[in-house]
Structure formats: C-alpha cells, structure tokens
Amino acid sequence: MAGDRPRVAPPQDVALIGRSTQQRATVLAALVTAEGFVSARALYNRLLNGGSPVGLSTVYRTLTALAAADRADVVRDTNGERLFRYRPGPDHRHYLICTECGLSLPVDSGPVEKWAERIARTSEFANVRHTVELAGVCPDCGRRHVRAP
Amino acid sequence: MAGDRPRVAPPQDVALIGRSTQQRATVLAALVTAEGFVSARALYNRLLNGGSPVGLSTVYRTLTALAAADRADVVRDTNGERLFRYRPGPDHRHYLICTECGLSLPVDSGPVEKWAERIARTSEFANVRHTVELAGVCPDCGRRHVRAP
DNA sequence: GATTGATATGAAAATCATTTCCATCTAGCG
DNA sequence: CGCTAGATGGAAATGATTTTCATATCAATC
Ligand SMILES: [Zn+2]
Ligand SMILES: [Zn+2]
Ligand SMILES: [Zn+2]
Ligand SMILES: [Zn+2]
Numbered sequence: 001m002a003g004d005r006p007r008v009a010p011p012q013d014v015a016l017i018g019r020s021t022q023q024r025a026t027v028l029a030a031l032v033t034a035e036g037f038v039s040a041r042a043l044y045n046r047l048l049n050g051g052s053p054v055g056l057s058t059v060y061r062t063l064t065a066l067a068a069a070d071r072a073d074v075v076r077d078t079n080g081e082r083l084f085r086y087r088p089g090p091d092h093r094h095y096l097i098c099t100e101c102g103l104s105l106p107v108d109s110g111p112v113e114k115w116a117e118r119i120a121r122t123s124e125f126a127n128v129r130h131t132v133e134l135a136g137v138c139p140d141c142g143r144r145h146v147r148a149p
Numbered sequence: 150m151a152g153d154r155p156r157v158a159p160p161q162d163v164a165l166i167g168r169s170t171q172q173r174a175t176v177l178a179a180l181v182t183a184e185g186f187v188s189a190r191a192l193y194n195r196l197l198n199g200g201s202p203v204g205l206s207t208v209y210r211t212l213t214a215l216a217a218a219d220r221a222d223v224v225r226d227t228n229g230e231r232l233f234r235y236r237p238g239p240d241h242r243h244y245l246i247c248t249e250c251g252l253s254l255p256v257d258s259g260p261v262e263k264w265a266e267r268i269a270r271t272s273e274f275a276n277v278r279h280t281v282e283l284a285g286v287c288p289d290c291g292r293r294h295v296r297a298p
Numbered sequence: 299g300a301t302t303g304a305t306a307t308g309a310a311a312a313t314c315a316t317t318t319c320c321a322t323c324t325a326g327c328g
Numbered sequence: 329c330g331c332t333a334g335a336t337g338g339a340a341a342t343g344a345t346t347t348t349c350a351t352a353t354c355a356a357t358c
Contacts, residue, residue: 080342318340
C-alpha cells in the first residue's frame, strides 16, 4: 500500500492534536468540506467512497481529539449519536439545526452567553459549562412536508 | 408472586400514560423520591434493592412515557446516558447540574426562553425546540477536591 | 539515509445504553 | 365472571463508541 492515496492539504490544525499524520489530515479535510454537522460513521463512509479510507476508530479518535482541542463543535442528535462540525474561530458557537436534513446555522448567542455567565457567577458552582441547542424544521424541509405523509 | 409487594401511593400522574399499573406507580414513586436526575438503570437497581423489582424494559418504557407526557425532564450526561428528573409543574425547566454528585438545581431560565423564542421567530424554521444545560462542580464536591488527587 | 523509540493505525472484539421480541399476564369493562 | 387491548419482563438484537493489540509510521537523531 504505497503512495497512491490522494494527498489532501493538511490545514495547520492537524498539528494541534499530536502527530501530523495522513489520516488525521484526511479526516480534518473531510470535516471541513462537510460544512455542517456529520457523524463519525458518515465521515467514515464518505472517505471510503472517496477512495481515501481511514479506519473507523481513527475517525472517532480524530474527531474526539479535534473537539477536545476546541477545533470542532459537538451536538447529539435525537438518537444520541454525536455529530461534529468544524469550527473556524476560537469561540464556541450554538446552532439552529434542521432535524430533517441536518442543515445547521450558527445563531447569535451573545445573550445566552451572558445569561450563562451570570448563572455561573451567582451560583457557588465551579467550572460551569453549558450546552445550548436549537432544533427545528428548516424552510425547505417544511415546504416538502406540506400535506405529505 | 402475589400481593406482598409494598403498595406505593400512585400519584395521579400514572393515569396520564395509559393504564394504571403497579409497575408504573412504583417507577413513578421512585422517580419522585429520587429528587434529582437518575438513569433508568439506577432506578432499576434502586427498586431491586428496595424489594419492588420492575423489569428494566418497563422502567425504560415508563420513563420514556413520562418524558413524552411532560412529566419528566431529560438530560444526557457526558457519556450519553439519559437521566430523568420528575417535574412537578407544567413548564419545562433548565438545570445546573453537578458533574460529580448529580445534584441538580433548577435555574431561572426566563431570559433564555425569550432568547430562544426570538431566534425561533426570526428564523424561518418551524417547530423549534431547545436544549439548555448548565453543568459544573457544586460547592461540596469542589471542597472535597481541594488539593486532593 | 539508516536507526529507533514514541505514537498512531485499524480490524476485530468488547462495552454499554437502549430497543425489540414474544410468550405470558392483567387492568378495566361489560 | 370472562374478554381483550394493553402491559410486562427476560432474553436477544441493535447500534454507537471504546478498547485491544499486533503492526505501521512519524520525527528526531546519528
Ligand atoms: Zn432541513
Ligand atoms: Zn455558549
Ligand atoms: Zn456535587
Ligand atoms: Zn427552555
């Protein structure tokens, strides 16, 4: 198995999670290209079809590491499956996600950040983190469902 | 197996999720008594030890039904496990939960509800729901960790 | 460019929460 | 008292994620 694997431009980010390997660059590139939330399995399949197979465990490891390094946002879909989305900037974001097609839009979370901070401050709790997700049906999917089963 | 199972006062709520059975009353009573978030398995064990065993599948079914009937709030812990908490009132709540001991406190969520509503309104999305959770380390658990591994 | 030790990979097996199956029970009603 | 739709529970199935461990490869050093 030498060398005929398509090289993907490894964004500098790869270095942030340890050694810079071919697989990590591939997974990261795929995540960036996805432009939305994807599951580990979906990414795995995408790479498989694309001719750049990466082991499923490696996909999981890479995505988990990216999330830990704040390079990816993570949400859980209704079945409890984890979905990952590449995050360009340093600050975390919150999204409005379509439960039908997965379309995700960052929302203005300023107010909710302030609220969370205030709660954290006035509580005696330490190291307070928050999870905020909005989910609904996007216009396209809604249109598609008018009077149809 | 006749009749020596301790009767638990079935809150009227049992009726809300179909037939009023002994098991559902038992599960609901245990959930109320828990006074915090519990997993299905934890509740199952509690009942087992308490001498009022209820099948695990039934525990799951009951908790799921209670949640669907807005009688319980649900969160996911860091491992993706679902935790349930009995909800006395009609309105949903959000909590500040201790990641160490599970202690959960309802927080004032007025501002975040308004925020979520505004986002929902200004987006074109339909049927928008939200998930909001705060998690940290409670005073007791924090104290317990000072300078200790 | 060869050596090498720390890391990373991946296929398969293991975990673990949750669901489904299905044979058996029972609440609720006439 | 029956009757039956709905409920139960133990076992088996499902499905995502993690672990295992033998093998491969990064990257620093000679
Ligand atoms: Zn959609
Ligand atoms: Zn935030
Ligand atoms: Zn605590
Ligand atoms: Zn709310």
